[in-house]
Amino acid sequence: MLQVSDVVLRFGGVTALDRVGFEVADGEICGLIGPNGAGKTSLFNCVTRVYQPAEGTIRYGDVDVLGLRRHQVIRAGVARTFQNLALWPEMTVLQNTVVGAHGVQTPHLLPSLVGWPGSRKATKQVERDAWALLERLDLTEVAHLPAAGLPFGTLKRVELARALISRPSLLLLDEPAGGLTHSEVSELGDLIRSLRDEFGFSVLLVEHHMGLVMGVCDHVVAMDFGRTIADGRPAEVQRHPEVVAAYLGRSA
Numbered sequence: 075m076l077q078v079s080d081v082v083l084r085f086g087g088v089t090a091l092d093r094v095g096f097e098v099a100d101g102e103i104c105g106l107i108g109p110n111g112a113g114k115t116s117l118f119n120c121v122t123r124v125y126q127p128a129e130g131t132i133r134y135g136d137v138d139v140l141g142l143r144r145h146q147v148i149r150a151g152v153a154r155t156f157q158n159l160a161l162w163p164e165m166t167v168l169q170n171t172v173v174g175a176h177g178v179q180t181p182h183l184l185p186s187l188v189g190w191p192g193s194r195k196a197t198k199q200v201e202r203d204a205w206a207l208l209e210r211l212d213l214t215e216v217a218h219l220p221a222a223g224l225p226f227g228t229l230k231r232v233e234l235a236r237a238l239i240s241r242p243s244l245l246l247l248d249e250p251a252g253g254l255t256h257s258e259v260s261e262l263g264d265l266i267r268s269l270r271d272e273f274g275f276s277v278l279l280v281e282h283h284m285g286l287v288m289g290v291c292d293h294v295v296a297m298d299f300g301r302t303i304a305d306g307r308p309a310e311v312q313r314h315p316e317v318v319a320a321y322l323g324r325s326a
């Protein structure tokens with residue numbers, strides 16, 4: 075279980091997170107919503123150790139996440155995708171997927187990717203895992219193509235493969251629906267749920283697309299101005315007066 079308690083993060087005079095607290099239970103898909111600037115990405119970046127909060131605690135199971143270094147978070151079972159994709163454009167889909175296992179399965183992975191001798195054997199299992207994931211995510215046909223030039227919807231699935239190869243028990247998805255077509259968003263919702271059922275991980279989903287959030291999440295946390303303003307079942311949160319006011323206030 076992920077437990078975020080009283081997290082405070084400041085950028086100079088801006089309080090990006092103001093005593094944020096919520097929990098994500100094992101195997102649950104939890105949505106994190108809120109208008110632009112609410113603090114969702116800042117919170118994500120605290121969990122993945124990009125930012126150091128001034129106050130508060132973040133625990134994942136028995137682990138004090140704020141006591142970890144950035145590269146240790148993935149070993150604790152937490153993987154993420156990125157809003158603007160974090161793939162290597164010149165590398166193939168297969169290589170981009172394999173890179174996600176770096177630091178988890180073997181420290182020799184990157185040398186072998188660039189062809190250094192003696193390290194090839196260490197990647198065999200990882201490559202097998204990568205092929206299984208590519209097949210699961212319908213990516214085998216593009217496995218040997220460079221990421222650059224592939225359609226955006228395909229790249230989003232490559233990001234998922236790259237995150238899943240580390241076998242996370244908590245998957246953080248940062249606006250996965252951004253830039254996708256209506257039908258791709260609907261397929262993505264089905265994919266997230268079926269992958270969760272298959273692999274049993276929990277998901278923390280930052281997303282503006284309300285259709286996706288309401289369709290896939292078991293539980294939703296709403297933020298505004300760095301604070302948690304609602305926390306509960308999707309339909310309850312969607313009609314919560316503070317949530318309605320936060321969205322109307324921003325679009326007015």
Ligand SMILES: Nc1ncnc2c1ncn2[C@@H]1O[C@H](COP(=O)(O)OP(=O)(O)OP(=O)(O)O)[C@@H](O)[C@H]1O
Binds near residue numbers: 088108109
């Ligand atoms: N690196 C930074 N330096 C200064 N201020 C920042 C930084 N990152 C975020 N902020 C500020 O912190 C607040 C929260 O921003 P954050 O990006 O976390 O919101 P968000 O909910 O993810 O927004 P969006 O939906 O637009 O991605 C905003 O006021 C933002 O301007």
